[in-house]
Every structure is written in structure tokens, then in C-alpha cells.
Amino acid sequence: MVKQRHNSQSGLPEIWRRLKKDKAAVISMFVLLAIILVAVLAPLIAPYGYEVQDKKHPMEGSSRAHLLGTDRLGRDILSRLLYGARYSLAMGFIATAISAVLGIILGSVAGYYGGRIDNLIMRFLDIYQGIPMILLTVTLAAVLGPSLRNAIIALGVGFVPGTARLMRASILTVREKEYIEAAKSVNARDAYNIIKHIIPNAIAPVIVSITMGIGNCIMAGAQLSFVGLGVQAPIPEWGAMISDARNYMRGNPTLALYPGICIMLTVLAFNLLGDGLRDAMDPRLKN
């Protein structure tokens, strides 16, 4: 009996057990799964293609043919939203992945070695962070040319300092723990120590921040598209859709409202899930 209890009480299953208790996080997870599913299956479930124009019915409200109406070119809004999930999510996931990988590496190196290397990396990040994020991404997008790929790169690079900082702080606390010294005293090498002891114990807050970062990336991506530096027409990214709709805000506000709701829902879901993960991963709450 003792054995059983002990086997089931640590690592991922334990986190999952605790996450399950947070209703908001669980609902968010289902919402996100649904959005991802929609994104993947968009060609199958969308009633029209995203660039198919119904020239006879531009700017129409909801009807049987177009559930959520059409835009100024007569494109089906529902279809564009469904396809839009692909681009928004891709932007969020890939950009966050880039920032996570770079941030974790930079933060780990700075945190573990400390001293001069730490100083070099952190001062560089300081300067980097001193430049306003939007300016940076705008510059990058302008230099590389506006496209989905370049927007993702710009966002990914832009979010590196935050992740790196968090990783470094987290590593600094773990590095002082006695089990690191204990490992050294049984002849563990540096690389072994970092991979086996330090990163696994330091990663929890970073995972939480990454989860929330996806939401932020989607938001920032939408902003980039809104100012015309992100995804280009006719690709239906949600931010780009709002941008398209801004001229008709008065006459047909639903045009901006639908993609707005989509962005809000997705970002909210990521944030709630992040919150839930933070609570679930906090060892102090373990019992």
C-alpha cells in the first residue's frame, strides 16, 4: 500500500492531480484544445475558403449562408476566423518557443556561471530591454520585410529578455541549494549538474511564464498585424482582421468584434491556465 501511494505522488501526475482541482484552468484547457482543434481542422470545417469572395453580398450581417456575415470583399467571417486561429496560434506558439529556447539558454548560463559571463549577458539584455518592445519589433519587421515569418521572428526575439531574466533568478536560488553541493561532492560534472539538478528544479516558474507568454505573443502579433507589419492580406490573422475592420467600426462593429472576442478568449485561456499551473507546480502547496 505504501508503495502505491509513493508511486503516484510526484512529477507530472501530481501536477495534473492538483491542476484538475482548479476549475478555471481546466475549462481554459478545454477552450484551448477546442481552438487548436479548430485551427488544425479549419479546411474541413470552414464553410468557405478564407479568400473566397461573395461579391454579391459584401458587408452583410448574419444570414443562413454566412453565419457571422461577410466583410467588405464579401468574404465569410466565420471561415476567416476559423482559418485565423491557425495563424494566430502559430504566431503565439512559434514565437514563444523561440523566446523560450533562447531565454532558457541565456538565463541558465548567466545564472549558473555568474560573474563576468552573467554580467555580460545581463547588461546586454538590459540595453536590449531599454529599447521599447514595439519599436524593436517594428524595426525588425521593417528590416526583414512584413510577413508572417518575420513577425514571428521579431516577436520571438522580443520576448527573450523576460524569459532569460526569470530563468536566471530561478537558477540562482536553486544553485545555492545544498543538493547541488552534495552532487559536486560525489563528483558530478557541471553539465550533469545543470541538466540533471538545476534546470528541472528551476524550470517551473519559467513554464508558467511561457504559458502566459503565448497569450502575450498572440496579442503582440495582433498589434503588429494591426499596424500592418505582421501578416499580410489576404491571410486572415485575427489582428489583421481587426485592422481591416477599423474603417467600418461605426457602421458594422461586429466586423472587429468577432476577431476581438477570439483574441480575448484565447489570451484569457492561456493566462488562466498559466495561473493554474503556477499553483499546481508550487511545491509549498504540496500536501
Add this chain to the structure above:
Amino acid sequence: MGEKILDITGLKVEYHTDGAIIYAVNGVNLSLYKGETLGLVGETGAGKTTIARSIMRILQTPPAKLCGGSINYKGQEILDLSEKEMRRIRGNKIAMIFQDPMTALNPIEKVGFQIAETIAVHNKITKAEAEKRACDMLEMVGIPMERYGEYPHQFSGGMKQRVVIAMALACNPELLLADEPTTALDVTIQAQVLEMIQNLKEKLGTSVILITHDLGVVASCCDSVAVIYGGQVVEYGNLEHIFDHPTHPYTIGLFNSLPKLDSGETRLKPIKGLMPNMKELRPGCHFCERCNDARECCKTLSPETVEISPGHIVKCHFAKKEVESWPHSLKSNI
């Protein structure tokens, strides 16, 4: 002895967390007389701190839940008081010193100001008077009053603990709850602080409940002792009862676990096993799994408390000499 100022009967506290219930305090009876120092001795998780926090009414509810019993402070039922009434008593009549002096002080306020503030909260006096009193308190705990305007980080551990004590005593409380006040300190500093508490107690006539795991500390500054195990008082008596005639197997085990300075023993006789899991409240004696003398009845029947000599109370089936008679009379008690 003098007037009884605190009377706890049948105190029960549980912690409800995450679907599990931790039975922290299970029917504690204690009383304290004016000017007396009562030592609560026990190991981690025995329920000592929970008892003190119940008296102060600073248990976090939830997860804690008071499930019964009464705490009578000079005729007033503390557990029935409103939060507003309690605030008048807390810090004023009953004060508490916490284990860690490092976290008990606000790092961004001047030390003297923190004492003066406590005084001002409970007394209608001017700022100047409060400051004057705070200076007196500092002097009393052996800190020159020139250091009134310094911040906690400028003080060493021992001095911080003195400041914490000064704060606790600032309103002349009748009852001081000291939760492991010297555990975080070095022995030589511990000696200083204990000596000081002793002197102040004599000077001010304060009653003290001293929570500790160190029997040495108890021997040097308590009048009576309650040994706590599994959320219950297993033995209670004056110093002589506990130190010269320990009777409960747990108390005896505690003494045997201590390396002694004045004997050349080569091997300790520790208590076997571990603290019981307080999540399952089983019938019978809580100590029976670790007890060498446990018998069948210990597993099923909770022992009654027996007064084996005047003022010496033991919660064990076999506390009395005439063992044979015990299980029998117990049956009639159920």
C-alpha cells in the same frame, strides 16, 4: 498558588486541507496561575504552537477549525469573544513572542518606533509618552536607548529577539506566550535571553507559557511542565515530577534520547519509530506504536488522565502502580 488566570479545557483543533483532516490538538486541558511559567514540551507537529495560537486567536481559519473546548482567561471565554473584543486583549493582556526574530520585525521601520507603535495602539497616550515608554522598554531588555532610531538589520540575532520581547512586554501583558523564543539563537545568546525573560518575569509578575523542544530550557526557567504528544497532554506536573519522576513512557523516552553531559553513556536509547500520522485519529493511546510497554488495551482504549501524586497528572493506562486493577476500572469508565 495564586489566582488562576488561564484555564483550557477539552481544546480540539483540526486542520482541514485538501480533503484530509489533520487532528492537531485533541482535547487539551491546561491551567496557568498568576506568575507561573508553564513549559509546553514536545516534538515537531505535537500541537504546541497550535495551542498557543488558539489562545491568541490567531489561527488561520480555514484551514484550522476549532472543534470544541474552552479557553477561559480570567473568567472570560476567549473563544466566544468577538474579533473586536479580542483585539483589545491581544498584544495588551496576552502577548506572543515568535520563534524567528528575523521575520517578526518590520525591516523598514525603526526599531524603537515599532515598540512605540505597539504601545500607542493599546493605550491612549501621546506620541511622546509612547516614545518614552519604548525607550524604557529597550533599556529594560538591555539595549541602550540610543539605538531607538536604528533599523532591524543593524541588530544581531540576539538583539532582535530582545526587541521582539520588548515589544511583547511593552503593554505589561499578564500572559506571555513564548513560542521557541531561543531556538534560533546560539547557546551563549540563549543564556542571555533566558536570563532576561526570567528577570523580567520576576519584576513584572507576568505568567508565561514557554513552548520549547528543549528539556534543558524547561529545567532552567519553568515552574511546571506539560509534555505534549499527538495533540494531547500526556504528562503534567511541576519540575520535580517531570524531571525526577517521569512516568509516561514518552517522557521517559525523551530523557533517554538526550545525550547527557554528566554521564559517560556510550549509547543513547532513542524512542523507536516516528511521530504518528495526525491525519488518522485512531482510538487508543497515540503513543502506543512507539511504546515498549504497550499492551492490547493501549491500542483500543484512550487512557484516562490519572493524578498519581498531587499535581502530577499522567495520561497512561499503567501510570498507577496497581496495574492489574487498571483495565478493569477503565471498562467502567467508558
Add this chain to the structure above:
Amino acid sequence: MAPLLEVEHLKKYFRAGGDRQLHAVDDISFTLEAGKTLGVVGESGCGKTTLGRTIVHLIEPTEGTIRFEGEDISNPSKKDLRRLRENMQIIFQDPYSSLDPRMSVSQSIMEPLLLQGKLSKAECREETLKLMKVVGLAEDYENAYPHELDGGRRQRIVVARALALKPKFIVCDEPVSALDVSIQAQILNLMLDLQEERNIAYLFVTHDLSVVKYISDDIMVMYMGHMVEKAPSGLLFENPMHPYTQALLSAIPVPSIHNRKKRIIMQGEITSPINPKPGCRFAARCRYAAPDCAQAQQLEEVERGHFVSCCRCHEIKKAQAYQTN
């Protein structure tokens, strides 16, 4: 035969900003025979922990020599250090932070064996189970994680881990301070049994004088990086010579209501060990302090194996004898 461990004039200074130096360990010398225990006592900040860590090279010494089995290991090469560490282990104070919370009991105990790389995985596991048995951990706990276990069991894991490489010498840094008395006694007994079985030498660092008396053959008292007194365990308690040792011994609360001794209440607290002046570092708090104390103190062997670093210790002893008569 050379003693197992010889430490001569060991110094460890830390930089404390600018040209300020913190003298954590200052000119400590001692020898330790195989299978014996040297207790190191002192208050927090006296350098006892640094001493232990310097000897096992978790911290590099500033000056001085350390010899292990006759071989100078003051500045070991990486290769030597790897070999050395199989013979020298360290047990930390807090079993809550010296175990990786994400490793199961068996993983933690097995880690040194796997890192050593001499045994196959299956052999490692077998050895791990053996070690668990040795330290009194039921096999059921093999897959448990530290946070599910109490302090006593965790410290047993730490001990098992330290034993894995079959060391001849273990630095024990306050191994029982975080434990309850009843559990503390269990661990102390375990450590004594292991010493007897495996002939391990301990450097036992602690602030608890009753524990140190119980477990040590010799005891060294440290004050602000200096060794103020060192003697066989019995002698030190019978005949403490240094005023600091006397005060320290008198400050221990004894769990007995008889033979209450007069406590010597020391004034003040430990002062800063940054750029200390030469001379006795205890002088500022010592009630016997005299002008002589400002000079560097010599270690004197007052009786066989009993060393004291106090120029006035004989005078003081005489005065005290006079007082009691």
C-alpha cells in the same frame, strides 16, 4: 603509520568587498586517526562549517596543507579530486535542502554510484537496496520522494548516499540539528554503528555540546575562525581551560533540576571577523581580558592532548580554584 587526515595551518579568507577580508578559518591545525571522531563546536559564524567544506574541497583553502593518508591534497588536480572524493564525503545539516526534491529515494542514493561508473545499473540498484537496509530504510520507500518523508528518514537517505562510495572520512555538518530529539538519538546511534562497522572517521561539526560529547573522541572549540581549545572529549568537559569554553559549557541548559551550576552570562555577541586585529579574538567579551591578550596567542599543550590558546589560562584556573575553596 600516518594519521588519516592531517590539517596544518589551514586558512580560508573570503573577500568581503575592497581590501576587507573575512577570516572564516584562521590557522587551524589538527590530525584525525582512522575510525575516530573529531567534534568541532562553536557558535554560528565561528567558521566551523567553512572548515568542514574546505577540507572536502567544496571551498578552496587560502593557505595551509591538508594531507589525506599521508598524501598532500591541498591543491589537487581534477583527477586527484575525483579519486579523493570517493574517500571523503559530506553530510549537510538540512535534510530538506540536501536532497533533490525531484529525485526518488533510490535515485538519490544511487547517484554517486552511477557517477562513479564502476557498476552496472542492476548492480547499482542492488547496492542501493543494501544501503537502504544498512541505514534502516524500508524497501517500500525506494520510489518515494523526499517531500513525502519526515526529517529522520530524509537524513537516513543522506547518510546512505554518503556511504555509497565507501568513504574513509565523512564531514558531518550539523547532521542532527534539524531533527527532533527522539529522532536525533536514532540517527546518532546509526552513525556510531556505521563508524564501528566500517571504521569511518568523522569530522562532526555542531553547535550542540551534549551531542558532541556523546559522539566525539576529541573536541575542538572554535571562536571566530580560531581554535581556542582542543582536548579529548572527557578532559574538555572536566577541565575546560579557555574562558570561552567555560562560558560555552556553562551556557548549555541541562535537562536536570539538580546540580544547577551558575551560568556565566557573557556580555555582548560575536563581533565581525572582517580584518580582525591580532591577538585573542574573544578578549572583547572575556571577563579576564588583560593587555597581554592583544598579542597573538600561542597554542599551549597544558596536559597530554589538551591544547589551549589563552595566555592567561593558568592564572585564571588558579583564581577559579581559589574562589571555589
